[in-house]
Amino acid sequence: MEKEEFLQKVEQYMIEQKNKLQDAKEDIQEKVEKLDLKKKLYLGNPKKGMLDALQEKMISRKLLVFVCATALLASAQLDPETWGMIAMMYIGGQTAVDFAKMWRHGQ
Numbered sequence: 203m204e205k206e207e208f209l210q211k212v213e214q215y216m217i218e219q220k221n222k223l224q225d226a227k228e229d230i231q232e233k234v235e236k237l238d239l240k241k242k243l244y245l246g247n248p249k250k251g252m253l254d255a256l257q258e259k260m261i262s263r264k265l266l267v268f269v270c271a272t273a274l275l276a277s278a279q280l281d282p283e284t285w286g287m288i289a290m291m292y293i294g295g296q297t298a299v300d301f302a303k304m305w306r307h308g309q
Contacts, residue, residue, distance in 0.1 A: 268292040 271288040274280035 264292050264295055 268288060271280060271285050275282065275285040
């Protein structure tokens with residue numbers, strides 16, 4: 203009798219675990235549907251590629267240019283004068299953006 207009770211408990215436990223996994227699966231599917239990366243990354247636009255959309259969300263173009271210029275300078279494929287010009291453009295451009303934000307929002 204003990205063996206049968208044990209087997210019944212194991213079977214009941216397995217059914218409970220199966221139900222929990224099914225619930226978790228449904229929750230994950232709902233979350234994925236809510237995310238809808240296509241809309242968040244504006245991938246419905248045929249003129250924009252996926253990498254461009256990801257890059258827009260992650261990093262500014264000015265910073266990307268500055269990082270690329272620094273990498274080229276480090277690998278000796280860019281002369282220091284050109285890197286200096288790019289650095290000044292980045293710093294000046296970023297300063298203008300920060301100033302405009304501060305002026306408009308008053309902070």
